[in-house]
Amino acid sequence: MKRMVVSMSNIFYSIQRYFVVFWRYLRLALQVRLAYRASFFAEFSINVLSAVSSLLFIEFLYANIPAVAGWSHDEALVILASYFIIQSISWLFLMSGMWRFDYMLRIGSFDRMLVRPMHPLALIGFSEIQPETVVDFSLALFLLGRYVFLYSFPPVWIIILYILFLFFGVVILLSFLVILRTINFKTINTWSISIFVQDISNFGRYPRQIFQGKLFRFLAATILPVVFMGAVPAEIFLGKVDWWYVVFGFLTAAVFFLSARFLWNRALKSYSSASS
Amino acid sequence: MKQPIIDIQNLRKTYTYYKKPPGLLGSLKSLFHREKLLTEAVKEVNFSIEQGEFVGFLGPNGAGKTTTLKMLSGILYPTSGKVNVLGFTPWDRKPEFQKQFSLVMGQKNQLWWDLPAMETFLLNQTIYEIPEKVFRASLKELSELLEIQDILTIPVRKLSLGQRMKCELAAALLHQPKVLFLDEPTIGLDVTSQQNIRTFLKKYNEQKKTTILLTSHYMDDIMELCKRVIIVNLGRIVYDGSLQELIDKHADYKLLKITFTQEMKRNDLKKYGKVSEFAPKRAVLHVAKAQYKKIAAHILEELPVDDIFIDEVSVEEVIRDIFAVTKTGTV
Numbered sequence: 001m002k003r004m005v006v007s008m009s010n011i012f013y014s015i016q017r018y019f020v021v022f023w024r025y026l027r028l029a030l031q032v033r034l035a036y037r038a039s040f041f042a043e044f045s046i047n048v049l050s051a052v053s054s055l056l057f058i059e060f061l062y063a064n065i066p067a068v069a070g071w072s073h074d075e076a077l078v079i080l081a082s083y084f085i086i087q088s089i090s091w092l093f094l095m096s097g098m099w100r101f102d103y104m105l106r107i108g109s110f111d112r113m114l115v116r117p118m119h120p121l122a123l124i125g126f127s128e129i130q131p132e133t134v135v136d137f138s139l140a141l142f143l144l145g146r147y148v149f150l151y152s153f154p155p156v157w158i159i160i161l162y163i164l165f166l167f168f169g170v171v172i173l174l175s176f177l178v179i180l181r182t183i184n185f186k187t188i189n190t191w192s193i194s195i196f197v198q199d200i201s202n203f204g205r206y207p208r209q210i211f212q213g214k215l216f217r218f219l220a221a222t223i224l225p226v227v228f229m230g231a232v233p234a235e236i237f238l239g240k241v242d243w244w245y246v247v248f249g250f251l252t253a254a255v256f257f258l259s260a261r262f263l264w265n266r267a268l269k270s271y272s273s274a275s276s
Numbered sequence: 277m278k279q280p281i282i283d284i285q286n287l288r289k290t291y292t293y294y295k296k297p298p299g300l301l302g303s304l305k306s307l308f309h310r311e312k313l314l315t316e317a318v319k320e321v322n323f324s325i326e327q328g329e330f331v332g333f334l335g336p337n338g339a340g341k342t343t344t345l346k347m348l349s350g351i352l353y354p355t356s357g358k359v360n361v362l363g364f365t366p367w368d369r370k371p372e373f374q375k376q377f378s379l380v381m382g383q384k385n386q387l388w389w390d391l392p393a394m395e396t397f398l399l400n401q402t403i404y405e406i407p408e409k410v411f412r413a414s415l416k417e418l419s420e421l422l423e424i425q426d427i428l429t430i431p432v433r434k435l436s437l438g439q440r441m442k443c444e445l446a447a448a449l450l451h452q453p454k455v456l457f458l459d460e461p462t463i464g465l466d467v468t469s470q471q472n473i474r475t476f477l478k479k480y481n482e483q484k485k486t487t488i489l490l491t492s493h494y495m496d497d498i499m500e501l502c503k504r505v506i507i508v509n510l511g512r513i514v515y516d517g518s519l520q521e522l523i524d525k526h527a528d529y530k531l532l533k534i535t536f537t538q539e540m541k542r543n544d545l546k547k548y549g550k551v552s553e554f555a556p557k558r559a560v561l562h563v564a565k566a567q568y569k570k571i572a573a574h575i576l577e578e579l580p581v582d583d584i585f586i587d588e589v590s591v592e593e594v595i596r597d598i599f600a601v602t603k604t605g606t607v
Contacts, residue, residue: 035390114349115374117403
């Protein structure tokens with residue numbers, strides 16, 4: 001019992017420590033952005049535009065048809081919001097750094113991340129923080145707020161389950177990315193992995209019912225688990241909880257996380273670093 | 277018995293790589309069929325280093341220096357062998373170990389390009405969890421020793437290469453490492469900046485008793501800083517000992533640099549010793565240490581000498597000789 005208390009306090013200490021370091025990196029990223037004023041405004045505007053275009057797509061779609069796979073316009077916006085939250089958190093912590101991972105391997109700046117007293121993945125993610133992801137996140141909160149305002153506030157247990165599944169969504173997406181990115185240790189120069197992950201995760205913004213046929217339904221919940229990157233959390237938020245998917249989401253998150261950890265550690269052992 | 281700070285036993289590292297025929301066509305072919313090759317970057321390396329030692333690690337390009345350094349700092353896993361640094365196995369990458377050493381690579385920088393060096397220092401303070409008091413003291417000490425007080429608030433991209441290297445060193449030493457690996461810290465610097473870095477390293481090693489392992493292609497660095505050198509070539513250690521002994525042992529000759537009043541023929545000089553350089557009015561001879569006085573006297577007597585100068589063999593030449601000999605496999 002005492003040992004458990006000690007290990008729990010260690011975990012909390014680590015989490016706190018990583019947040020402190022993250023905060024320091026975030027401030028550096030902001031300072032770099034502000035050093036180039038024009039670039040700051042450009043990045044910000046582009047992020048707003050791309051978020052708005054995702055929103056417009058749904059608006060145009062629902063101007064033509066009343067429902068897609070049983071989802072109304074307002075419900076579809078909740079999927080988009082959940083998708084945005086999962087994406088923006090993933091981008092903030094790891095994805096933008098991973099976007100340049102092959103470059104880090106090629107020029108050898110990854111070496112530095114292996115000698116510092118922190119997890120190399122955290123250092124990869126923190127070194128390329130894009131503060132602009134706050135745009136998607138704010139839009140997502142606005143969309144959720146809109147739904148609650150128009151309909152009703154979900155019960156507390158739903159909120160808790162929803163947050164938990166947003167977290168699972170982030171875990172699944174990032175594990176998926178890390179698993180594919182370990183290929184880079186062998187191939188070094190394969191930038192398209194990040195694009196592939198982005199393309200696949202794009203499916204996260206649609207209802208899971210759009211997948212036709214047993215094979216694709218199965219794929220979308222297992223090997224390419226896109227349903228957990230938007231649709232399933234949204235169902236929970238809307239109170240349409242499918243317990244089968246809740247159990248499955250928990251298992252998928254665990255399996256993906258453990259495989260990512262295993263494959264990453266194994267890949268590090270064969271890492272041969274850039275030349276001398 | 278006291279445990280050495282760094283202890284390496286039978287360290288080996290083999291890289292796998294693939295042979296690619298030249299050209300675009302070759303690249304296309306190698307997509308489908310490629311030849312697997314193994315290189316032994318480090319074949320068998322054994323040495324140990326005591327606390328406070330300043331050791332030079334020498335070898336030609338591709339000798340295995342950097343690969344060894346990378347295994348010592350836990351970046352690479354070895355193929356086989358044991359390494360103990362500060363009581364840890366480096367590639368376990370324990371944070372307690374990582375907080376006690378530092379790696380500076382002259383060709384790679386850790387400073388944030390667009391921001392003043394101070395920002396990187398503060399970042400390192402959080403990453404290495406340096407208490408505020410220690411950080412302040414360390415920063416004050418390092419910036420005085422390196423004379424960088426005035427440039428800490430200038431964006432790194434506006435600094436000269438020499439100033440940047442000083443800041444790199446400060447960033448690497450803020451957490452007061454017990455072991456420091458330096459991979460070519462003076463590469464590309466002008467003579468004055470090189471001298472400044474050397475002076476600093478010397479003082480730092482004396483004051484802090486930090487164990488330092490240094491690789492450099494500049495013999496001045498090695499001569500001024502390192503009492504002991506370890507020379508590797510083709511993945512093996514070919515010499516481990518003091519620099520002076522190395523010179524005494526391998527340089528069994530002296531150089532006679534002669535200027536003549538009239539033009540000479542090469543053949544006239546051959547009987548006195550090995551002619552290493554020759555121009556009609558100038559020559560450099562290699563003469564055995566035991567006889568150089570006698571031979572110099574003979575030359576003065578028998579040839580139209582304008583000037584004669586007796587010189588020691590330079591360290592560069594000794595090292596070059598050792599590399600040349602070890603390439604053929606016999607030491």
